Amino acid sequence: MDIPKTYDKNREAEIYARWEKAGYFRADAASDKKPYTIMIPPPNITAKLHMGHALNNTIQDILIRFKRMQGFEALYMPGTDHAAIATETLVVKALAEQGITKNDIGREGFLKKLWEWNELYGGTIINQLKRLGFSCDWGKQRFTMDEGLSDAVLETFVSLYNEGKIYRGERLVNWCVKCRTSISDAEVEHEDKESSIYHFKYPIDGEADSFIAFATTRPETMLGDTAIAVSPDDSRYAALVGKFAYIPMCDRKIPIIADSYVDPEFGTGVVKITPAHDPNDFEVGVRHNLPRINILNDDGTINENGGAYNGKTREEARLKIIEEMTERGLYIKTEPLSHAVGEHDRCGTVVEPLMKLQWFVQMEELAKPALEAYTSGELRFNRERFGKIYKNWLDNIRDWCISRQLWWGHRIPAYYCPNGHITVAKIAPAACGTCGDTNLTQDPDVLDTWFSSALWPFATLGWPQKTPELEKFYPTDVLVTDRGIIFHWVVRMVFSGQKFMGELPFKDVIVHGTVLDEIGRKMSKSLGNGIDPLDIIEQFGADVLRLMLVNGNAIDSDTRFFSERLEPTRNFLNKLWNATRFVLMNLEDYHGYESGENVARETEDRWILSCLNRLITEVTENLEAHELGHAAKKIVDFIWDEFCDWYVEMVKPRLYSKSNDATAKASRKAAQATLREVLIAAVKLLHPITPFITEDLFLALRNPANPSTEYGREMQSVMLSHWPDFTGCNFDNPAAEKSIERVKEAVRGIRAVRTEKQVPPSQKISVVIIPADTDANDLFANAKAALALLAGAATVDVNAANSEPPAGAISVVVSGATIYLPLDSLVDTEKERARLSKEKKKLEQELARIDSKLSNEGFVAKAPPSLIETEREKRENFAAMLAKVETELKGT
């Protein structure tokens, strides 16, 4: 049989194509199996996938494959997001490079460009997902702007509108002067900036030489001031309340009012009020019925309300006003100030609060059940702190501004007639619903991109239609997402699901960390420190990337993408590949034993099966609990340490035995059966994480007589075979485990001496073991052949207990035996005494530690009995070993 020494990662694409062709990822709504559903967080069609997607989707695919193997009808629903503003910005930029603007090509032409963009990037993303091995049901793939989702969006909008939960109103919105659109609070990033605070004073109207001093960080907004406010409790200004201040630039008198919003301790205790350009001032304005003067155009320049400043930019106006105030003797001073400035997260432009007529979703009532779901414990987060983020957001919920002044997105289904009536309908109405006027225009704005993704868990399944898919697969089982979009997305899916499906869209939320670069920074385009998953796949394969991303990692903490971790991961898969190769090479005359059949198993067989049994239990538990890092690490450790380093080595003498003796043959077959069984189970456990290589290995192990058989139609893939489960096989075997642990201890002891004495592996030594009792005698006698191989011995003699030790030998005391290595020429009495003394000291220290513990009344009284028992057993063992060491010391 000819199997290459290394796994060919280039087979991944071929294996994937095979799966896809066979329809293994298809989830059937008519199936009798229990459903298990995960919705992919639809990637934005803005660019290629990055490492964050790779992690996010790997977690999902592991869970999906695990559940599919467990016999669930598992649906991994794929799709993409149109990402309204993000994509539009990119396309605008791309057009600008050709000297084209949106208006040049018009709405229709522009949208055509966007659909072309979607074809290109949406397609790229899908191919990347496939390349990473994700087992999505591609037949069900959706896009947030496709027909079905668009219908769901309209349905939602109309229904919320009819309920009065969507309204249109003039409010202060976050306005991006560059993108010329409103954005939601969540899209505003606050960053502390070094800027200045300017101190001015306004004259008090009608009183010569009387002024009121205040400070502002935005002098240009003075043009829109409609009041001056002080604290009601501030005696300093009490006399001024009710009087008027005078704004010279605008020739405007504004009232001096008292409002509790003002903190008398801060600054001068005086705040200028600009209701049209500051959210707090807006509130104050509402309370005091102040006029709202909008001084800005959509592009951020001063409008006609700014009088002489009309047409100037924000920055120009600011300087000019400072100048003018100075000339008028009303400027006091400028101080440096570090304060938070809101910026648009997409373009970095300073956000301007602006009065606008926009569409809003009234959040108060929708938020209540969403909050209740969390506080009642129905909605769970994998870490409590993520739940707190969720709760905090809902506690401070504000109405959601959903209109965007963009073209790419779901156009708002509101139609206006010349008489000022609004008609909201899914299908463009022929006439105004109020006055019957047929001259209607549709609102030019589109909806916030999250409006559609909020519906993702059920709209993708066919809602508002009552489809079999919706019936079968909703609610989904778990949502896996990045920390960054808990409130953007998770919150909105929750209340949407509750509102329209009457049921939470999922009960478990897994929030994972961010993939950082090698020095702990976020990967970003601007830093140029991003790593393309496809580059890694090109070099190492998807299996390596997937395993590396989860192995040993705490799911909730950020992880650095450390390229040095790739090689060890690849090495592991190579190790697994070769372990399988070894097993296959030794199965040539194997004619099949099925699990549970009566096989002449030996102690090491029972040991490895016992370890495997525990591994399966633990890995299953870990996966159920979404602790992928633990699961992966345990499988890797088992395969490498227990299986390869110990079991395979121990079993070699049995495999290589040429004896035709019936016992020897039975023993060989038992070894073959165990090797195969254990490896098949291990490969299955690993399959959700590294699906490609395990598929190949499984198929080979299934049919060892002809492992190179091409994937036949009748052959099932790994994912459809069952998740390993040894319940009822009685493989749990503590006695075998204890025995093998002793063998391992003996082997390590001998190896340590060999290394110390620099005995090369090629030099075979003889070993004499004098066991402490009959149990140990049986154990070591049975393990003679394995011991010989593992310790590089030509002969292993197990003498009777208490028999005379050989002369001139180095002695090693282990649990249950003293081992003698007759290495006459190498024995140096002085050094031996030193070594044994060191050993003695170590044992004495161990004993002292245990004794102090056991003689501690508090410990004996309060520690769990099992722990005390363990300590006593250890004490016994150490005491016996110490006695042996002392005997040896006397002998030298």
Next chain:
RNA sequence: GGUCGGUUAACUCAGUUGGUAGAGUGCCACCUUGACGUGGUGGAAGUCGCGAGUUCGAGUCUCUCACCGACCACCA
């Protein structure tokens, strides 16, 4: 300003109900033994950020502080 996270071997990180500190990489020494040198064997290496507390016992629980990081936030 508020909330949260991190601080464990030279490096990157695990450490699931508190019970004698682990892995990988790197380093040192040895080895091509019939699966694998993308390998094997042995080894060195940590006062678990500082200080205190609870406990028979603390990397693990509580508090203080320090440094790093994330998020939230309307203080002019």
